[in-house]
Amino acid sequence: MKESKAPAVGRTPFQKWLDKYQGLFYLIPWIIGFVVFKAVPFGQSLYYSFTDMNFFAKDVHFVGLANYITAFTTTKITKALIITFKYAFITVPLKLIFALFIAYILNFKIACVNLFRTVYYIPSILGGSVAIAVLWKAVFSKDGLLNTVLRFVSFGLFKGPEWLSDPSYALWIICFLRIWQFGSAMVLFLAALKGVPADLYEAATIDGAGKWRQFFSITVPMITPIIFYNLVTQICQAFQEFNGPYIITNGGPRGSTTLISLLVYNYAFKSYDMGMASALAWIMFIIVCILTIIAFTSQKKWVYYSDER
Amino acid sequence: MSMAISRRNFLLATGAVGAAGLLSACGGNTAASSTASSVASAPAASADDSLALTDGPVSMTISWWGGDSRHAAYQNAIKEFESEHDNITIEPTFAAWSGWEEKMAAAFIAGNAQDVCQVNWNWLYNYSADGSKFVDLNTTTNFLDLTQFDQAALDACTVANAQQCVPVSMTGRIFFWNMTTFNKAGITEVPKTLDDLKAAGKAFQEKLGNDYYPMHLGAYDRMILMVFYLESKYGKDWADPITSTLNYSEDEIVEGLNFIKSLVDDHVMMNLKDYYSANSDTATHQSNEWITGKIAGIFEWDSAASKYASALDDDNKDGFTVGEEIKFGDFNGGFSKVSMGLAITKTSQYVAESATLINFLLNEEKGASIMGSECGIPASKAGLAAAQAAGAVKDLVADANSKVMAFTTNKLDPLFENNDLKASGTGIYQEVFDSIDYGDETPESAVSALLEGMEDVGYTIG
Numbered sequence: 001m002k003e004s005k006a007p008a009v010g011r012t013p014f015q016k017w018l019d020k021y022q023g024l025f026y027l028i029p030w031i032i033g034f035v036v037f038k039a040v041p042f043g044q045s046l047y048y049s050f051t052d053m054n055f056f057a058k059d060v061h062f063v064g065l066a067n068y069i070t071a072f073t074t075t076k077i078t079k080a081l082i083i084t085f086k087y088a089f090i091t092v093p094l095k096l097i098f099a100l101f102i103a104y105i106l107n108f109k110i111a112c113v114n115l116f117r118t119v120y121y122i123p124s125i126l127g128g129s130v131a132i133a134v135l136w137k138a139v140f141s142k143d144g145l146l147n148t149v150l151r152f153v154s155f156g157l158f159k160g161p162e163w164l165s166d167p168s169y170a171l172w173i174i175c176f177l178r179i180w181q182f183g184s185a186m187v188l189f190l191a192a193l194k195g196v197p198a199d200l201y202e203a204a205t206i207d208g209a210g211k212w213r214q215f216f217s218i219t220v221p222m223i224t225p226i227i228f229y230n231l232v233t234q235i236c237q238a239f240q241e242f243n244g245p246y247i248i249t250n251g252g253p254r255g256s257t258t259l260i261s262l263l264v265y266n267y268a269f270k271s272y273d274m275g276m277a278s279a280l281a282w283i284m285f286i287i288v289c290i291l292t293i294i295a296f297t298s299q300k301k302w303v304y305y306s307d308e309r
Numbered sequence: 310m311s312m313a314i315s316r317r318n319f320l321l322a323t324g325a326v327g328a329a330g331l332l333s334a335c336g337g338n339t340a341a342s343s344t345a346s347s348v349a350s351a352p353a354a355s356a357d358d359s360l361a362l363t364d365g366p367v368s369m370t371i372s373w374w375g376g377d378s379r380h381a382a383y384q385n386a387i388k389e390f391e392s393e394h395d396n397i398t399i400e401p402t403f404a405a406w407s408g409w410e411e412k413m414a415a416a417f418i419a420g421n422a423q424d425v426c427q428v429n430w431n432w433l434y435n436y437s438a439d440g441s442k443f444v445d446l447n448t449t450t451n452f453l454d455l456t457q458f459d460q461a462a463l464d465a466c467t468v469a470n471a472q473q474c475v476p477v478s479m480t481g482r483i484f485f486w487n488m489t490t491f492n493k494a495g496i497t498e499v500p501k502t503l504d505d506l507k508a509a510g511k512a513f514q515e516k517l518g519n520d521y522y523p524m525h526l527g528a529y530d531r532m533i534l535m536v537f538y539l540e541s542k543y544g545k546d547w548a549d550p551i552t553s554t555l556n557y558s559e560d561e562i563v564e565g566l567n568f569i570k571s572l573v574d575d576h577v578m579m580n581l582k583d584y585y586s587a588n589s590d591t592a593t594h595q596s597n598e599w600i601t602g603k604i605a606g607i608f609e610w611d612s613a614a615s616k617y618a619s620a621l622d623d624d625n626k627d628g629f630t631v632g633e634e635i636k637f638g639d640f641n642g643g644f645s646k647v648s649m650g651l652a653i654t655k656t657s658q659y660v661a662e663s664a665t666l667i668n669f670l671l672n673e674e675k676g677a678s679i680m681g682s683e684c685g686i687p688a689s690k691a692g693l694a695a696a697q698a699a700g701a702v703k704d705l706v707a708d709a710n711s712k713v714m715a716f717t718t719n720k721l722d723p724l725f726e727n728n729d730l731k732a733s734g735t736g737i738y739q740e741v742f743d744s745i746d747y748g749d750e751t752p753e754s755a756v757s758a759l760l761e762g763m764e765d766v767g768y769t770i771g
Contacts, residue, residue: 055418056436142586165586250590250734253582254743258735266735269411270728 049278056272067279076255077263077280084260084284086171088238091178096230099182103189104215117190124183132177133247140164140173167256170249174257177244185230192226193219224303232295239288260284354471357448360661365396369659371666372402373427374409375683376616382683386676390669397662410728417442417654424657425666427477427684430647433468434723440469444653447472449664457672457689465647474650475667478685480610481645481713482533484524484635485617489628490605493517499632500606506635510577513605524606525579525593528739529731534608535565540719541635541642550720554769559756566752566759568637570745579604581746590733594620601625606632611709612648612685618705631709634716643717648685674698686710727766737762 140163147160251258268277416422509523618629669676677692681701744750
């Protein structure tokens with residue numbers, strides 16, 4: 001730790017010691033929280049993943065890789081893994097594109113822009129709640145808002161799909177909820193767009209570049225760090241998604257919205273099989289780590305930082 | 310000033326972004342308990358004379374699940390108890406059932422559950438099979454009068470040779486009908502036979518349309534009706550109530566699954582896929598179809614009568630009727646079980662006070678008359694008499710309960726309600742009945758999934 005630059009003349013040894021280490025004291029609450037609520041459970045879950053630990057069983061036995069082998073040989077779990085990948089690969093790009101699109105529009109000087117920014121951010125505040133579950137069921141039920149609109153615009157010829165009960169549609173309902181909650185990513189994009197130097201656009205305009213050319217040749221490259229940040233955080237969040245499928249479909253129909261996080265919850269808090277739940281959590285952690293490493297490795301090829309030449 | 314982003318600042322800001330949160334939820338404490346031993350085989354413990362009420366201030370806790378009216382009843386009874394025992398204050402914890410078991414399981418594991426807990430019957434087996442979580446109430450008989458309860462009901466709450474809870478009420482399944490809709494379909498009497506049910510299905514379809522059904526059952530309810538049907542047909546318990554050895558052959562279970570399928574095919578019950586398309590996993594009494602009378606019947610716990618009746622809209626409310634148990638074969642099918650119990654946790658510092666509170670709620674005139682039938686028809690003889698004298702027993706619940714108790718003869722095994730089997734969304738019962746209604750499986754092919762799932766939770770399959 002760097003020493004404080006406060007004048008050392010006339011200071012007692014205690015004051016000097018304090019100068020040197022007081023920063024650490026400020027960090028203690030965070031460190032305690034991190035150790036108690038993150039590091040210890042993190043280590044415990046790794047240990048549990050190699051055991052048959054059950055909350056209500058007396059003995060805990062070391063089972064080696066058995067939980068991991070079971071995870072990759074049980075249809076229910078492999079299906080949930082595939083669904084989780086599908087969910088992430090659908091929601092992450094669509095959410096980023098949508099957030100950037102709306103942020104780009106809201107970056108123009110248009111009337112009531114602050115109102116629009118607030119309105120678009122509201123879905124992110126709502127998160128996964130009972131109200132959202134009720135809303136989603138009202139929109140996507142057989143005779144819900146969406147199918148009513150579809151029937152109206154098709155003059156009654158098209159009844160609309162059974163969104164909530166058809167396994168091929170249900171995942172899209174959950175995906176749509178996540179994409180709809182694009183506010184946080186949008187705010188970051190908006191901040192990044194405002195940081196793009198105006199003189200670049202002026203120069204491009206003088207050179208005859210149109211709006212699209214300016215967007216792809218100036219805007220996008222200049223905000224790639226934020227695109228990258230949003231990409232990494234959205235990947236992490238997508239693989240950890242729990243609320244949407246839990247409150248709207250409870251993993252159904254026919255397991256079509258059972259993401260791996262739902263299985264972790266079920267194993268841990270319905271079957272009390274902490275060994276299996278921990279193994280699944282670690283599998284997800286490793287997958288997210290790999291994807292994050294790929295993202296970090298690839299950034300050399302497409303992310304532009306202003307301090308690099 | 311340029312606000313473009315430098316790599317250093319970016320990495321500083323994002324350094325910790327990762328998936329650590331995914332893992333931190335899986336840590337916890339190792340719990341101590343063990344596998345089931347079951348009903349008492351050793352002499353019951355006698356009263357512990359060392360237990361005594363404390364003279365000084367006592368602050369104790371109680372928890373329960375339920376609806377608003379139950380919350381109000383408990384709170385009023387607690388207030389009355391506190392006024393009688395002015396050195397005792399009671400802090401209640403309560404909520405609806407959804408998510409309650411997970412919350413309480415975590416509390417049992419952590420050792421911070423309330424002094425007095427309202428418990429589900431199978432919790433004794435799931436969470437205290439070795440008697441490690443709940444006090445043996447035989448030791449509290451100086452404060453809690455166990456003679457007010459039938460021995461059979463007490464035995465059902467005896468696990469690991471310990472009276473781990475005292476039964477609050479007994480319950481079983483019975484049909485409830487919305488006769489307003491039945492009348493619209495030209496039916497004036499509640500169904501009493503399988504033929505009546507099937508005739509109702511036909512009448513509903515022909516006179517009211519495809520959206521109207523005589524009843525709807527979720528997956529777990531279907532399983533209970535299937536067992537009811539098989540017990541009615543073959544006259545034996547679904548499984549041995551002590552050893553959980555399944556008493557039915559694969560062919561017999563296929564017959565049961567085919568029975569349920571026939572009810573769907575004959576428009577007696579709504580196909581699960583159709584139900585999900587309108588309601589996802591919303592409970593039946595909260596569905597638009599039930600509220601408006603399009604679904605006109607259920608097969609539910611007798612204690613659920615008020616919940617379903619009060620959910621109906623004004624046009625249908627008056628038509629809510631307690632049905633008759635239906636005999637599908639030569640025997641009376643169905644089982645009764647302890648609906649819920651009150652237990653004292655072993656971590657309680659106030660066992661004598663807790664026992665006194667339970668006695669007040671279930672046996673004493675003041676407490677029992679306030680509690681009424683909010684937790685079902687009281688299993689305590691003194692409690693029932695007090696509640697009836699006070700007019701606190703709801704006619705609907707009493708009617709349903711008396712019919713169930715008069716009809717059912719079979720016993721339930723504790724594994725039947727195992728979470729891996731009955732859980733909404735992921736349970737085996739749901740998997741089996743969903744797969745049939747979605748057309749992915751036939752009863753003949755689905756039975757193996759049911760048997761495998763049952764074996765996984767500990768059933769002995771013959």
